[in-house]
Amino acid sequence: MGSTLLTASRVSLGSETVHQVLTAKHSRALGWAFNVTDSVVRTMREIVSAMRGAIGRHPPRLRFPTGTVRAAVWLAVRGYRLARRTAPIGPGAISKLLEDLAVSGARIMRELGFVPKFDLETGWRATVAELSDAHAATTRPESQ
Numbered sequence: 188m189g190s191t192l193l194t195a196s197r198v199s200l201g202s203e204t205v206h207q208v209l210t211a212k213h214s215r216a217l218g219w220a221f222n223v224t225d226s227v228v229r230t231m232r233e234i235v236s237a238m239r240g241a242i243g244r245h246p247p248r249l250r251f252p253t254g255t256v257r258a259a260v261w262l263a264v265r266g267y268r269l270a271r272r273t274a275p276i277g278p279g280a281i282s283k284l285l286e287d288l289a290v291s292g293a294r295i296m297r298e299l300g301f302v303p304k305f306d307l308e309t310g311w312r313a314t315v316a317e318l319s320d321a322h323a324a325t326t327r328p329e330s331q
Contacts, residue, residue: 213299221295225303225310228289234307241311253285 236246251259260274260281267274295301305313 222290222292224292226292237307237311241315
């Protein structure tokens, strides 16, 4: 899809824990929200490529113009309404996916001393590994 820029890059599940620990340790953090990011501006295409790479897939080959995507979703929503059903995705979700969004991790780095341990690709690989381990732990058969 479009050329959207997004820096809300996923650092890793472990970084959420880091965020919780850092904010609990520092009185300056009370009542504040912090962006946990490596503060590198990336396109949505780079983020999706990193996510797909983490699960062993190639980046998507097809790209669709933003207007085409919006029109297809609009038509799909209309079709679902005619069938008296709710579409699984709507214009609001598409707008959210296509918005330009840049967040800065400067405050958490400056005020709480946060230093990201992972870049985008490493963070997604770590996240997939953590999720796979968690899934495996919940789906193991009981010992008899």
